[in-house]
Amino acid sequence: MTQVPAGWCSPAPVCRKTAFVAKTRPKMEDCAQQTPLFTFGVIADIQYADIEDGYNYSRSHRRYYRSSLQLLRNAVESWSESAVQPEFILQLGDIIDGFNKGRGASERALDTVLREFSSSPVEVHHVWGNHEFYNFSRSALLRSKLNSTLHTDRSLNAAPSTSDVYAYHFSPFPGFTFVVMDAYDVSLLGREKTSELYNEAMTLIKKYNHNEDLNCPPGFEDLRQRFTMFNGGFSKEQLDWLDSVLTLTDEKQEKVTIVSHLPVHPHSTDPICLAWNFDELLAIIRSHSSVVCYMAGHDHDGGYCRDKDTGVHHLTLEGVIETPPDSNAFGTVSVYKDRMVLKGNGRTRDRVFLYPQSQSDAEHRAV
Numbered sequence: 001m002t003q004v005p006a007g008w009c010s011p012a013p014v015c016r017k018t019a020f021v022a023k024t025r026p027k028m029e030d031c032a033q034q035t036p037l038f039t040f041g042v043i044a045d046i047q048y049a050d051i052e053d054g055y056n057y058s059r060s061h062r063r064y065y066r067s068s069l070q071l072l073r074n075a076v077e078s079w080s081e082s083a084v085q086p087e088f089i090l091q092l093g094d095i096i097d098g099f100n101k102g103r104g105a106s107e108r109a110l111d112t113v114l115r116e117f118s119s120s121p122v123e124v125h126h127v128w129g130n131h132e133f134y135n136f137s138r139s140a141l142l143r144s145k146l147n148s149t150l151h152t153d154r155s156l157n158a159a160p161s162t163s164d165v166y167a168y169h170f171s172p173f174p175g176f177t178f179v180v181m182d183a184y185d186v187s188l189l190g191r192e193k194t195s196e197l198y199n200e201a202m203t204l205i206k207k208y209n210h211n212e213d214l215n216c217p218p219g220f221e222d223l224r225q226r227f228t229m230f231n232g233g234f235s236k237e238q239l240d241w242l243d244s245v246l247t248l249t250d251e252k253q254e255k256v257t258i259v260s261h262l263p264v265h266p267h268s269t270d271p272i273c274l275a276w277n278f279d280e281l282l283a284i285i286r287s288h289s290s291v292v293c294y295m296a297g298h299d300h301d302g303g304y305c306r307d308k309d310t311g312v313h314h315l316t317l318e319g320v321i322e323t324p325p326d327s328n329a330f331g332t333v334s335v336y337k338d339r340m341v342l343k344g345n346g347r348t349r350d351r352v353f354l355y356p357q358s359q360s361d362a363e364h365r366a367v
């Protein structure tokens, strides 16, 4: 099958509206003198392959398949040399490119990339994207080094054990929970054609996409563009699990960050990259008080918005694969009691994420 449209997400520059503008703009310097509770690194869409540079589907963006490894090396070095060692790294999916599969190089490319990560002792939490499924079956991924639940000393809580969904949560620091979600749970990728979830995915995509090649987006101008084969969705079982996790974190008044490969807020991404049932996940986030941030990859141009109803920050991280060799795209997040501060590198810009409750306090004080 063609690999080209995968990650083809931004044929034209899009206006990334900021859904909410804080009355009092938090500043990076506010935290410069404070010691964070902990820090963590974020990086997305490395898509390494040992091949010459290429272009995305619309030929608007160059893809640096080999150079992405060097950019990862630079990121890992930066994290290793930082004054405060990151507690963990979030790798937001598409770690190697689908082109590896056709060349019989999937295992070799994965080993090469993981070797870069392992040059640092910092634990990595891997998210799965569409390119993971171009290279490996779901059952192979569950047994692989990309299944972070198998390769950590940390106490993790996995999603329902009866399913093969790749979702779990962990707490790196008292009062803070991170939830990894599986955005290809309902998908044409990685699911057996005889399975219920594959059929559910096929019924859904066919309702909107009548193209022969389902990687080709339907010709809508609106959010229905998302019904392509390189996207996917969250099953009801996984959403129910998330709902139950967030009920507990609400009770404990924790701060929750959800991470997955696909963005779920229409203002944080080109609509062509949204999760199929982004609205259902957003509704769950909106029904709980503990979520402060949602992080994703997939849209190589990146994006950001703050949900106007909840104050939750939605960050889509720029993809390493479309980052020139003299730049980079990764971030280090410092976590404080009332905010997270993203220190970006290269294409990734600095941002301050005040927690929703802290934001209203700050506004109240400013009046």
Ligand SMILES: [Zn+2]
Pocket: 006, 007, 094, 129, 130, 131, 261, 297, 298, 299
């Ligand atoms: Zn992707």
